[in-house]
Amino acid sequence: MSLLTYEFMVRALLGALFTGLAAPAVGTYLVQRRLALMGDGIGHIAVTGVALGLLTSTSPTLTAVVVAVLGAVLIEVIRESGRTSGDVALALLFYGGIAGGVLITGLAGQSAAMLNTYLFGSITTISTADVWVTAVLAAVVVVVAVGLSPQLFAVAQDQEFAQVAGLHVRTYNLLVSVMAAVTVTVAMRTVGLLLVSALMVVPVATSQQLTRAFRMTLGAAMLLGMLAALGGVVLSAYVNAAPGAAIVLLALAFFAAAYPVGVWLRRRQRLARPFPGPDDVPVPAGFGEQHSVVPEEHGHEHGEQCGHPAVPHGDHVDYVHEGHRHAAHGGHYDEH
Amino acid sequence: MLVNSPHADADLPVAEIRDGAVELGGRPILRGIDVSVRRGEVLAVLGANGSGKSTLVRTMMGLVPTVRGQVRLFDVPRQDFHDWHRIGFVPQRVTAASGVPASVREVVASGRLSRRRPFLPPRRADRDAVEDAIAAVGLTGKARDGVATLSGGQQQRVLIARALASVPDLLVLDEPTAGVDVSSQQALADTLRTLVLRGVTIVLVAHELGPLGGLVDRTLVMRDGRVAYDGPPIDVFTDADPFHVHHGEPGRTADAHTPAVASPLDLTHGREEQP
Ligand SMILES: Nc1ncnc2c1ncn2[C@@H]1O[C@H](COP(=O)(O)OP(=O)(O)O)[C@@H](O)[C@H]1O
Ligand SMILES: [Mg+2]
Numbered sequence: 001m002s003l004l005t006y007e008f009m010v011r012a013l014l015g016a017l018f019t020g021l022a023a024p025a026v027g028t029y030l031v032q033r034r035l036a037l038m039g040d041g042i043g044h045i046a047v048t049g050v051a052l053g054l055l056t057s058t059s060p061t062l063t064a065v066v067v068a069v070l071g072a073v074l075i076e077v078i079r080e081s082g083r084t085s086g087d088v089a090l091a092l093l094f095y096g097g098i099a100g101g102v103l104i105t106g107l108a109g110q111s112a113a114m115l116n117t118y119l120f121g122s123i124t125t126i127s128t129a130d131v132w133v134t135a136v137l138a139a140v141v142v143v144v145a146v147g148l149s150p151q152l153f154a155v156a157q158d159q160e161f162a163q164v165a166g167l168h169v170r171t172y173n174l175l176v177s178v179m180a181a182v183t184v185t186v187a188m189r190t191v192g193l194l195l196v197s198a199l200m201v202v203p204v205a206t207s208q209q210l211t212r213a214f215r216m217t218l219g220a221a222m223l224l225g226m227l228a229a230l231g232g233v234v235l236s237a238y239v240n241a242a243p244g245a246a247i248v249l250l251a252l253a254f255f256a257a258a259y260p261v262g263v264w265l266r267r268r269q270r271l272a273r274p275f276p277g278p279d280d281v282p283v284p285a286g287f288g289e290q291h292s293v294v295p296e297e298h299g300h301e302h303g304e305q306c307g308h309p310a311v312p313h314g315d316h317v318d319y320v321h322e323g324h325r326h327a328a329h330g331g332h333y334d335e336h
Numbered sequence: 337m338l339v340n341s342p343h344a345d346a347d348l349p350v351a352e353i354r355d356g357a358v359e360l361g362g363r364p365i366l367r368g369i370d371v372s373v374r375r376g377e378v379l380a381v382l383g384a385n386g387s388g389k390s391t392l393v394r395t396m397m398g399l400v401p402t403v404r405g406q407v408r409l410f411d412v413p414r415q416d417f418h419d420w421h422r423i424g425f426v427p428q429r430v431t432a433a434s435g436v437p438a439s440v441r442e443v444v445a446s447g448r449l450s451r452r453r454p455f456l457p458p459r460r461a462d463r464d465a466v467e468d469a470i471a472a473v474g475l476t477g478k479a480r481d482g483v484a485t486l487s488g489g490q491q492q493r494v495l496i497a498r499a500l501a502s503v504p505d506l507l508v509l510d511e512p513t514a515g516v517d518v519s520s521q522q523a524l525a526d527t528l529r530t531l532v533l534r535g536v537t538i539v540l541v542a543h544e545l546g547p548l549g550g551l552v553d554r555t556l557v558m559r560d561g562r563v564a565y566d567g568p569p570i571d572v573f574t575d576a577d578p579f580h581v582h583h584g585e586p587g588r589t590a591d592a593h594t595p596a597v598a599s600p601l602d603l604t605h606g607r608e609e610q611p
Contacts, residue, residue: 028436032435147454147455148455150445150446150449150458151449153446154446156434157438157443158429158434158446160425161427161446161447161499163398164397164398164423165420165421165450166418166421166449208436211437212437212481212482213437213439213480214438215442217437269485274487
């Protein structure tokens with residue numbers, strides 16, 4: 001039996017593919033701004049949008065896009081105004097969004113089960129039209145996120161510098177907000193509004209364990225997001241679980257696998273970081289150059305193969321072992 | 337090659353604030369500012385913490401609106417100015433890192449955006465300028481390293497390379513030596529010296545000048561949001577001072593609101609109080 005013989009499965013996989021690519025692409029910029037939970041906030045606000053669609057019998061996806069974009073722009077305006085109470089204002093918006101959504105759904109005479117398909121996703125009920133909308137919106141998000149990556153990177157990295165480089169900082173900030181809102185609503189059918197933020201953030205957190213460049217982080221996050229989304233859908237078909245939950249748990253499993261590697265890489269980097277050079281450390285008056293010879297006989301000669309961490313120190317290399325820093329000096333080792 | 341084209345408007349000021357006043361958060365921060373940066377000079381902006389040095393240069397760059405007065409860049413009113421590649425800005429920062437890893441080359445490449453168009457890949461000249469800027473601050477071997485793994489002094493050099501990537505005519509540095517070790521300060525002084533030889537105008541904001549003192553042509557001292565001194569370099573700030581001058585000492589707060597213009601002698605006052 002092939003999964004692909006089910007047409008709904010093909011649609012589900014296509015939906016997952018596009019959301020898996022788009023969500024981490026936007027998420028990278030949110031993480032860079034240290035706004036990792038912004039997607040979550042927009043997701044909460046979009047609940048009201050969905051409920052408005054149910055109430056007015058229009059497309060919930062359409063009303064969710066409109067409300068999510070308005071909410072995202074409002075968040076950006078609050079953030080830009082830099083009020084100290086900004087995070088509280090955001091919290092009010094988030095909770096207002098989800099409470100309003102639940103209330104309006106009740107008014108519309110719809111059951112909680114109806115809202116659930118949006119809160120937790122229902123990828124297997126995606127229609128062909130939904131797949132098209134998802135594909136087009138996700139493609140636009142990916143093209144903008146990748147094509148404008150130098151500009152978006154610069155603005156998120158250092159707003160003031162970007163402005164002096166002639167970039168329209170506010171336009172780029174709003175662009176990221178709108179992309180985030182569109183992505184949230186696109187991913188709403190796949191992973192659901194409550195879990196969408198995970199697909200935006202977790203692949204980014206995973207890829208930055210292993211990378212040290214921005215473009216690499218962006219690319220790897222998109223790849224991981226896509227793998228998690230496709231894998232999650234397939235997995236859920238076999239074990240009969242909710243696809244949204246399977247996708248997020250798979251993304252988390254990737255993170256769990258990458259984290260120890262990241263810890264090891266960072267530790268190695270930290271140990272190899274140069275000691276301050278002799279000129280950088282002020283010598284207190286009255287003390288000359290320090291020179292103390294290692295007293296004990298050395299069992300072996302330090303070198304590339306000896307296994308002791310070799311750390312640059314000014315113009316030479318120190319070998320670190322058991323709390324000592326040994327530097328070769330003539331025929332003996334100095335204690336540094 | 338990092339070469340600045342000669343410009344016809346050689347005698348016009350590179351940056352100018354006339355009768356400027358600035359409010360931040362509804363409070364007056366700068367008042368009565370008349371500053372003009374001349375082509376090719378090295379202008380040091382000195383002053384105590386909170387005296388308005390950063391606000392002054394941010395006003396010059398158009399990052400802060402003025403409530404009165406006029407700002408001109410390369411003899412164009414600030415709001416009509418679009419040649420942003422002519423300006424290199426090094427903001428006051430402790431780190432070049434953000435929430436996501438980024439390599440030295442990527443951070444420096446953002447300095448080139450003032451000369452690039454959206455959606456188009458970098459041209460040959462853009463890539464060369466980025467490598468030249470990285471080389472100018474002595475980080476060539478580290479171009480692929482993550483900025484977060486560098487020391488504070490090296491990160492500051494990354495930010496300077498980023499400002500140099502557009503090959504600017506005016507370089508504005510806000511406290512580039514704060515928290516930077518002495519050898520990095522010396523390296524920075526050497527970098528700036530070669531820029532001066534190429535005709536780059538430099539505005540240097542500092543708390544203490546240290547090894548950079550020898551470069552300075554003119555000094556501006558900010559005090560409580562006003563320009564307290566504008567003239568030849570002042571000795572007391574130029575030699576590497578082993579004793580830290582505490583501008584905020586209790587004995588000095590009493591005259592903080594005196595509207596009088598402080599004389600250079602006033603600045604040595606704090607040092608004479610040292611035991
Ligand atoms: N965004 C702001 N809102 C309100 N006041 C500010 C803001 N930024 C700076 N200030 C105030 O402006 C004054 C000058 O600050 P600044 O220009 O940063 O001084 P400096 O760079 O000389 O240390 C300080 O008193 C500071 O508290
Ligand atoms: Mg400052």
